Amino acid sequence: xxxxxxxxxxxxxxxxxxxxxxxxxxxxxxxxxxxxxxxxxxxxxxxxxxxxxxxxxxxxxxxxxxxxxxxxxxxxxxxxxxxxxxxxxxxxxxxxxxxxxxxxxxxxxxxxxxxxxxxxxxxxxxxxxxxxxxxxxxxxxxxxxxxx
Amino acid sequence: xxxxxxxxxxxxxxxxxxxxxxxxxxxxxxxxxxxxxxxxxxxxxxxxxxxxxxxxxxxxxxxxxxxxxxxxxxxxxxxxxx
Numbered sequence: 245x246x247x248x249x250x251x252x253x254x255x256x257x258x259x260x261x262x263x264x265x266x267x268x269x270x271x272x273x274x275x276x277x278x279x280x281x282x283x284x285x286x287x288x289x290x291x292x293x294x295x296x297x298x299x300x301x302x303x304x305x306x307x308x309x310x311x312x313x314x315x316x317x318x319x320x321x322x323x324x325x326x327x328x329x330x331x332x333x334x335x336x337x338x339x340x341x342x343x344x345x346x347x348x349x350x351x352x353x354x355x356x357x358x359x360x361x362x363x364x365x366x367x368x369x370x371x372x373x374x375x376x377x378x379x380x381x382x383x384x385x386x387x388x389x390x391x392x
Numbered sequence: 393x394x395x396x397x398x399x400x401x402x403x404x405x406x407x408x409x410x411x412x413x414x415x416x417x418x419x420x421x422x423x424x425x426x427x428x429x430x431x432x433x434x435x436x437x438x439x440x441x442x443x444x445x446x447x448x449x450x451x452x453x454x455x456x457x458x459x460x461x462x463x464x465x466x467x468x469x470x471x472x473x474x
Binding site for chain 1 (some may be wrong): 418423429
């Protein structure tokens with residue numbers, strides 16, 4: 245496994261850890277899973293812990309190795325990853341702009357409680373799409389590395 | 393990555409260069425071992441610069457290391473202008 249592939253895996257792990265913690269913090273644990281709240285919290289903490297250990301090991305190894313870490317193929321694969329991330333961001337932007345356009349219209353007939361909830365939604369949506377975009381980049385990179 | 397149409401003799405040349413490892417070749421051309429492996433397996437076509445560097449390691453010309461099949465793009469060999 246190449247070093248860049250390890251970085252991509254690490255990025256995905258960090259993204260998942262961040263997303264789970266963020267969603268749990270913002271929206272809380274889903275009511276259907278309320279009975280397992282303690283277990284879920286433990287799992288979340290373990291994911292964050294594993295991520296921290298993983299990142300630390302990678303950083304320490306990075307200091308030891310004096311070889312070439314990234315070359316033209318890695319940059320090519322990285323650019324494909326950025327392309328995928330860009331597409332995710334573009335879809336997110338189009339959805340968000342569409343939502344902002346119809347939000348004004350919805351205000352006239354929608355339920356006020358629903359509208360109040362909707363007002364903070366774009367922010368959370370942007371955060372989730374940011375993570376989705378960076379994850380898409382890492383996934384495309386890993387896929388390219390796995391393919392050879 | 394998809395297989396490229398450019399094949400090569402790197403494995404053969406490495407063997408004759410005192411059984412040079414992929415890592416040794418990678419170190420000498422400033423690339424990673426994974427890239428050398430991908431080039432050898434014809435899964436990645438290197439840039440011209442990297443191709444020249446590889447050829448130079450073995451003391452060969454680029455076309456002695458890399459092979460591009462003639463019928464791939466319909467091009468034919470014309471008489472040289474020079």
